[in-house]
Amino acid sequence: MKLTDLLPIDKWIEFEKEITEKSGLNAGIYDIDGIRITGYKNWQENELCPAINNNKKGQTFICAPAHQNLSLMASNTKKGIAEECDAGIVKVVVPIFANDEFLGTAGGCGLLFEGGETEAFYISKTLEIKESEVEKMSSTLSTISEKNANAIINFIEKKIAEILNNAHEPNLDFSPRLGSNKY
Numbered sequence: 001m002k003l004t005d006l007l008p009i010d011k012w013i014e015f016e017k018e019i020t021e022k023s024g025l026n027a028g029i030y031d032i033d034g035i036r037i038t039g040y041k042n043w044q045e046n047e048l049c050p051a052i053n054n055n056k057k058g059q060t061f062i063c064a065p066a067h068q069n070l071s072l073m074a075s076n077t078k079k080g081i082a083e084e085c086d087a088g089i090v091k092v093v094v095p096i097f098a099n100d101e102f103l104g105t106a107g108g109c110g111l112l113f114e115g116g117e118t119e120a121f122y123i124s125k126t127l128e129i130k131e132s133e134v135e136k137m138s139s140t141l142s143t144i145s146e147k148n149a150n151a152i153i154n155f156i157e158k159k160i161a162e163i164l165n166n167a168h169e170p171n172l173d174f175s176p177r178l179g180s181n182k183y
Contacts, residue, residue, distance in 0.1 A: 003031060003096065003104050006167050009038055015106065015159060016040045023152040024142050025092060025108025032104050034067050048118065048137035049110045052087060055127050062087050062126060066109075071095075075102045080153035082146070085109070088118040090144055094156040098164055106156050111144040 003012065012029045019027035020042045026049060028036050043050050052058035066085030070093040074081050080094035092107040112118065118138040124131040144152075 001098055001101060001103060003029060003037055006098070006103070006163055013038045013040045015163075016108075017042070018159070019106070019108055019152070019156060020044075022155060023092075023108060023148070024111055024144065025090075025152070026110040027106075027108040030067065030071065030105045032102055034064065034071060037104070043110060044142065045140050046110045046142070047140040048087075048123075048134065049089065049141075051129075051137055052123065052127065057126050057128070058123075062123070063109075066091050067093070067105075071105050074105060080107070080157055082149035082153060084113065084116065086119065087123050088112065088116055089141070090116075090149060092149060092152060092156070094153055094160065096160050096164075098167070106160060108152075110141070112141045113149070114143045114145050116143070 007015075016027035016029060016038060017040065019025060024044055026041055026043050026046070028040070029038060031037055041050075052062050062085060070081055070083055070091055074093045074095040078095055078097060080092065082090060082092045085091050089109060090111045090113055091109040093105045094107050095105055096103045118134065118141070120131050120134040120138060123134045127134070
């Protein structure tokens, strides 16, 4: 089963937009290989993340490992997670399961935890740009509290449960990991 068996791409994009509106995160839906299933991106006022994401070294050494690690943690625990990537930027990852089959993740990135800061030296060395340039771009990042990060995880988990419960696969048991109800 694939994510597009649950919803068409345009509905996944609507979900991504809803995550962005509620959280300020650049939302993304990823398949089991960690590949974005839509082309939707919305970095808001954030100048740093697009600079990292559009740079081959940034994508290879910052973005991809963060997603791989957090996706693995979320799939192993079957729970959403909000952690900083190596650049110091918050990434939220919520696993999507159907019948204990891991289908991918929903979440987003692009904010700082309140009181947090980017790893400007590491980013500058990885992207091969001046640290002062990274610091300037870092000033464009908005913040999120841990409480609000957990609230967005809860929102995503509930929305995924709705998607799974509305799926039209008669043989699927979508007993949520959020509780013990059987459907």
